[in-house]
Amino acid sequence: MADVIADPELDPAATYAVDPARVRALTARVIASGDEPEMRTSTPLTGAPLATLPVSSARDVVKAVGLARAAQRGWAATALSERADVLLRLHDLVLDHQPDLLDLVQLESGKARGHAFEEVADCAIVARHYARRGPAMLADTRHPGAFPLLTQAVEHHRPKGVVGIVSPWNYPLSLAVSDAIPALLAGNAVVLRPDPQGSLTALAAVELLAQAGLPDGVLQVVLGPGDPTGQAVVDHTDYVSFTGSTATGRRVAEATGRRLVGVSLELGGKNTMYVAADANLRRAVDGAVRACFGSAGQLCISAERLVVHTDIYDEFVPRFVERVSRMRLSTGLHWGADMGSLVSADQKAKVLSHVEDAVSKGARVLTGGKERPDIGPLVVEPTVLEGVTAAMACRDEETFGPVVSLYRVRSDDEAVRLANDTEYGLNASVWTCDVRRGRAIAAGIQAGTVNVNEGYAAAWGSVGAPMGGMKSSGLGRRHGREGLLKYTESQNVSAQHLIGIAPFAGMSDQGFARALTGALKVMKSLRMP
Template identity: 55%
Template sequence: MSEQTSIPADPELDPTASYATDQSVIRRLAGLLRASAGTRTTYAPATGQPIAELPLSSPDDVLAAVRSARRAQRGWKNVSLADRAAILLRYHDLVLDHRHELMDLVIVESGKARKQAFEEVAHVAMTARYYGRKAAELLEPQRRSGMFPLLTRAEQRFVPKGVVGIISPWNYPLSMAMADGLPAVLAGNTVVHKPDSQTPLTALRALELLYEAGLPRDAWVPVNGDGPTVGGAIIQNTDYICFTGSTKTGRLIAQQAGERLIGCSLELGGKNPMLVLRDADVHRAAEGAVRACFNSAGQLCVSMERLYVADQIYDSFVTAFLDRVKRMKISAGTGWDVDMGSLVSKAQLETVTRHVENARAKGAVVLAGGKPRPDLGPLFYEPTVLSGVTPEMECFDNETFGPVVSIYRFSDESEAIERANEGEYGLNASVWTRDARRGRAVAAQLVAGSVNVNEGYGATFGSLDTPMGGMRASGLGRRQGVEGIRRYVDPQAIATQRLLPIAASHGIKDEAYAEFMTGALRVLKKFGRA
């Protein structure tokens, strides 16, 4: 991609020469881990340089962490809801105050650009503020309609699950580490958390700030290690599981949780579609598509991997889109002018390369990108746009999870909706039009847990009062909104009966009581009682 703008390595912008690799910081953060099973070195994706040698946890360490968290939960659940909420509101300020440190850690561990790292900072702060402000509304006991007016007083309480196990991913190492745990502890649970072993420092620094905000140490215990060993021990010993990752792993976790009869929430894969309708603002849609497809190098569950563009504007959209793609700045640097950073691992690079080469070999046309960039770093790949992708190609309906998007032309809107709904996934979608009402009508026909109109993913991702999660093979449960905190509690009904029992009494025979109840039920219906 000769037109592609790249930024050569600059020693002053080297992501391995920053706060994130200060050895005193690393030692302090490593001390937070419950770990005794040797060590593992982590590496910066953008440069291949070592970051830290961190201790690993054993299954016994996980069991000890769960025991500590369970003991702590007995007292934590009795801390007033107002006091727990106050911790989240203090945390909001601390996250913003320390945003540069957190962004440095995200950049060095995940390889993403600074502007995308800031998205994570903002999301965590907003999550803390939302749940801190909404705590009473979402968790205080609620009065409910009793069986009989005046005679039956009914209420619903929310009982914390106990110890929540969180297994968070590498692609959003700050946001996904903290956003699921904050409502869990607010609801009176404690947490045992395994961040991805590629990105533990980001989670540990974020957790250190939460301790500073007032959360007791044993209320959120971090462990470190691989998924099968450490993650498996978490699944076998906690009371609820929250996982973000692949659909394949999610199915296994759901099976294990089901065997234990515990709940789980799973945000899994996606092959997300973007529909550009005939009346869309071409330039606005093209700009939005760049962000939607290539933020975090396409390594986010809600990124767009399929673009469906109306015939009437197809040529002008493609021209505008490719112009923007070819002007993107890709670099290992940490400045605000970088548009896209590195892939996170050799495995991701191999998947992206295989998908593109498979499509190319079977007749797809590479409109932009299409090759690795080892001159920038070991794991860089150009933002890539394909046309002519057909069902026999691997990238047609399999998630690439990288900077690759396929573009398709459509002539009929109903056809575009049908094509967007194909496949097993249903995580996120996007619709672009000048008519917002029409956009919402199209959005309502898409099989996706979140749909953004005139935005790629940020509108739903940033609207904390709305639930976020997947349909079909894209997951179970929801984060954010009321659903995002109620998943961590068991509803408990308490009903108090006054004066008369709900049974025949005072010498009334059962048959007469049944006739009385029949009449009472008819009266209640007549007066609008539920």
């Protein structure tokens, strides 16, 4: 097979930099006293320095939470329609400012521009969805009372208070903003700690929220490493939204559990794409490239296992490998590349170690498998492995890079068993010309989202439906009704009219029990809830 190629037109010799004045303007919003040494970031595209950023201490985080708590009271009292209008304005601003946002996403994450655009689109979609649909979800709801007419129960949704968001580096725009949007709509204030490698992108989004009309103080930003900065956010906010590794997620769950504070966690995945015997091969090959190598595989919901029915395996695999071998790799801030760079030397080392381990134990590299310093210091070719066994690290461990393993199966049931043979349960993909069959296969897969005839974008982009993980892939959901109401406390206010739920004057307890027994039987006969 031919090596993965680079399009020279997409790889201009360029030095990337962010204007220091721009950095100062963005970081002016950060709560940082200067007690901690500054941190320096670099761009994975070239390895060159990118920015010098302030670091927030644990005391700074406590201050940020206090400022957010003071601002939250006024924000919660703001009409829900006005809060929704802020999100609608954000929708337009994100789309209008996308060149700047795309540059920052690429500079910090290393991903290709088309993959960076997924983040811009996601922010706009989530903002529009919750602005339009959120108010109805938050509206007071009447429920059947203990007794018809006499009891009136109303459910209210009160904001949690201050929501802490700890977001990762791989989607620096989307995962910083899309979790904050519903929290803000619900009347909460937010303290955001973006990953150091995604800080500039997150701050640019915060700047747009301010332009959209979000009042000062409602969204506070702190910068710094997981310890102490991220941990302080976990330790001092009223609800925590965390996206990251399963190992760190367990520690976040322990910390919030000790405080009896709510938490949502989107964690790791070892996701399967299954190509059934009746799949459209052209669509499945194109879809597999997107599913496996979007954002260079640095996506919790990307596919790392490619399971193919034996009836089409020998036809599908050569087509897929040939398509992968022609992918265009680039570290340029241009449209047209199929894949960009990994984010760090540690990430590159892990990806290469998984490939080397597999090869040393008998797996075959069908294409890729090499780093490409001629394109960028952290670029690794999209890699397809065959013959992976349980003895190899990449079979069960999350690689989080552009590596996919091929597996041949003889039935749909065998494909489902393989998809479920993992501690994770985040995302899956099923390809078949029979959508009803695809849904039936999906029902047997233990994953929070399953896409039929798409890799991940269908479920992720359907923000009216929930998204999240089963098993070791997390707790709670983002998107949908649950993605909004998790940021609220449900309160039941029930009013009793005319008579109380107790014996009437002069009635004995036994008489009251008989009367209530009769009433309950009548209510059942009338099919009352």
